[in-house]
Amino acid sequence: MTYSELSDQIFQKQSYLCVGLDTDPRKLPSHLRTETDPVFTFNKAIIDATADLAVAYKPNIAFYEAQGPAGWESLQKTLDYIPENCFTIADAKRGDIGNTSDLYARTFFDLTAAGLSFDSVTVAPYMGSDSVLPFLAYDGKWVILLALTSNPGSADFQRQQLQRGPLGHQALFEAVIRTAQTWATPDQLMFVVGATQTNELEQIRKLAPDNFLLVPGVGAQGGSLDDVSRLGLTKSGGLLVNASRSILYASSGTDFAERAKDEAKQLQQEMAQHLSSIR
């Protein structure tokens, strides 16, 4: 999906909601546990319930990997089931030396490798340019680079101030955002910025005025949709705000999909309000 197609979807659906398919078999409603593939059955119901309200789906790969080979099959089926007009994110946080990152890129982008063809993958920046470039070699595919994450540990290294350089003092996450923009245009590069990091969001938006930001941390992690929208929205939308647990586990009963839809609907309606204020 291209930048302008994603932007169009946002204004058509009046939503920049990304549903995080962090499906934990231990948390599934009990009536699903006898299914052949309970994870896929659950995801299918969640997708059916939310596809009109969300512009993106983001399975976190850890949840599938932890199920062994069967988990990868659930992931393949889930990806196949996501409607064409939704942007897909493999939240894998991969990154390795060049020839190995090339294999991770094949895993998530090349249908003939592992049976998966996501629009994008999340990548960790620590290993630098040659760990990221192999993902960008796939035309039309996106890298979503970790910048300032939503978790407490983001303070340990991401917020460390670097020595004064040509650009003055900057934190590591700012150097990541600046440097990565020399590797790719906003047509292939997004950044992860946690919803809990609203103090820095304004400044990040200045550093990356045209890049989409993937913002996790609304809901269970406590980030504010209002703040994120006010500081992050652009004329193109420019945001994908992820909610996972608050949607997936809104109910543990047979009404789980209906309740997931209610949660998604509430977020979408708030998003529609914010979108109306920028165009």
Next chain:
Amino acid sequence: MTYSELSDQIFQKQSYLCVGLDTDPRKLPSHLRTETDPVFTFNKAIIDATADLAVAYKPNIAFYEAQGPAGWESLQKTLDYIPENCFTIADAKRGDIGNTSDLYARTFFDLTAAGLSFDSVTVAPYMGSDSVLPFLAYDGKWVILLALTSNPGSADFQRQQLQRGPLGHQALFEAVIRTAQTWATPDQLMFVVGATQTNELEQIRKLAPDNFLLVPGVGAQGGSLDDVSRLGLTKSGGLLVNASRSILYASSGTDFAERAKDEAKQLQQEMAQHLSSIR
């Protein structure tokens, strides 16, 4: 495997060789391609040929992941086949927010999750403490944290100098090494230091005098075993030096395992010389 057991293995085998099982189906000897599971057949032959010469095996997970569910089955079989007295490393470079890192830890450490129980996993430090601690919660299992990697991109962020703090100026990779030592003892924590980074190895050994260092980059990537050994060895051994391509693909013919053994033997003999100089 404990610190002292690993150290004992090194002196018994007179080797600190780690064989990187970066098995690429596209590079296998042609006579293996008709096997049901050519990757496992290849790995089995490599392990048989090198098990007396190596103290550790390190499958890079990207190579298996890129084969989809079948790749994870090859990985399970490979891990099961590695002898008990060898240390096993899931080279996965994972790291995510706490509840997700917990799932990655389950994947690689908990046999009942994905059918895998490695001794250790490589972890990326960018997301900080709560992305690493869930791995350390597994008693007797190890985190091998990326510090200064072997690839050119290591200059982009790892070598960035931080502002002067209580410890004076330091590069990001030094901050990673110092900070991580507040999370775990050398009984559970190793660092990845590329063999191409010998200028910094002496200083890293001072920062982490007792931690094992996992050193990739000898062989195809051009690092020097002599330099690494001279600067990195400790009284406990303290090093695992990885070679992958130079061993796996020493020959593309039916003699591949024999040639792999020759390559491993040559490295082991050099290592024995270095070990004799420290005890």
